[in-house]
Amino acid sequence: MYRNPVYDADFPDPGVIRVGDTYHAFGTQGGSSNIQTLTSRDLVHWTPGPDALPELGSWATAGNTWAPEVIQIGDEFHMYYVARADKQGVQCIGHAVSSVPGGPYHDDSTAPLVCQESIGGSIDPNPFRDNDGKLYLIWKNDGNCCGAPVNLWAQELGADGKTLIGVPRRLMSNTKGWQGNLVEAPEMVFHDGKYYLFYSANSYADERYAMGYAVCDTPLGPCTDKSDQPLVHSTSVAIGPGHCYVIETPDGEWWLLFHAWAPDAVGSLEPGRQLWLEPLRWDGEVPSVVEPTDAPQPAPQI
Numbered sequence: 042m043y044r045n046p047v048y049d050a051d052f053p054d055p056g057v058i059r060v061g062d063t064y065h066a067f068g069t070q071g072g073s074s075n076i077q078t079l080t081s082r083d084l085v086h087w088t089p090g091p092d093a094l095p096e097l098g099s100w101a102t103a104g105n106t107w108a109p110e111v112i113q114i115g116d117e118f119h120m121y122y123v124a125r126a127d128k129q130g131v132q133c134i135g136h137a138v139s140s141v142p143g144g145p146y147h148d149d150s151t152a153p154l155v156c157q158e159s160i161g162g163s164i165d166p167n168p169f170r171d172n173d174g175k176l177y178l179i180w181k182n183d184g185n186c187c188g189a190p191v192n193l194w195a196q197e198l199g200a201d202g203k204t205l206i207g208v209p210r211r212l213m214s215n216t217k218g219w220q221g222n223l224v225e226a227p228e229m230v231f232h233d234g235k236y237y238l239f240y241s242a243n244s245y246a247d248e249r250y251a252m253g254y255a256v257c258d259t260p261l262g263p264c265t266d267k268s269d270q271p272l273v274h275s276t277s278v279a280i281g282p283g284h285c286y287v288i289e290t291p292d293g294e295w296w297l298l299f300h301a302w303a304p305d306a307v308g309s310l311e312p313g314r315q316l317w318l319e320p321l322r323w324d325g326e327v328p329s330v331v332e333p334t335d336a337p338q339p340a341p342q343i
Contacts, residue, residue: 043085043340051313054284056110060142067109075106098148112168119202120146121166131162157182160189169229177260185223210261226284241283246308250281279333295321
């Protein structure tokens with residue numbers, strides 16, 4: 042059995058990779074770290090680690106380093122992260138590489154990988170590998186920072202993980218009332234022949250923040266938003282649940298890892314956005330998640 046939150050300190054915007062029998066989690070900046078790290082063997086007990094990205098790329102300024110995700114390509118581990126771009130003056134997506142999953146990662150680029158400067162910048166990268174081995178990068182343009190429309194985007198990545206192929210494709214936007222002025226934090230998974238795009242929406246710092254999902258024909262769309270109401274929303278013990286990462290265990294269980302505020306500390310750095318874990322279930326083509334709870338519940342079978 043376990044109880045939420047599974048990590049009770051600030052660890053926003055979690056991204057996870059499993060290597061061997063260890064889960065490596067990466068999170069938005071905190072303390073003295075540009076990229077926070079945690080490790081676990083059971084998804085329940087997490088141990089803090091060192092900064093995964095102690096030095097940013099030369100194009101970036103420290104202080105706004107967000108939403109990292111990592112994917113393994115060959116013998117290397119590739120991190121996609123968000124930082125403030127000096128030249129562009131907006132948040133942009135960078136790329137860094139390490140020979141080991143926990144880092145340190147190194148960004149040798151002189152410019153960001155993705156930066157839609159004219160529409161507010163680019164954040165929340167999600168690398169995705171399709172069944173045929175092709176790689177894609179999915180992200181959000183940060184239009185809500187400056188009055189521009191907000192969309193989720195996708196573009197094919199080169200086999201090296203360092204280059205983009207073709208042009209970016211719009212996947213979806215905020216068309217439902219509960220989404221407020223944005224959708225963000227895309228997370229694509231493949232399940233039973235379909236592409237599912239999980240996302241978060243509305244104001245991250247209050248109870249309106251919640252999660253939904255869309256179904257896509259391909260990793261480049263088109264996508265149909267299936268959430269007339271949120272898939273996961275605030276409860277009395279978890280406020281503003283969002284920025285999820287979907288995990289399938291070796292035993293075939295599905296889990297949703299995400300952050301949420303403590304009800305008496307919304308918007309505060311202490312304890313900040315804590316790490317939560319809830320089972321993800323599938324009823325045919327429809328995913329479902331129980332309401333976030335701090336009651337005891339069965340732990341992952343790992």
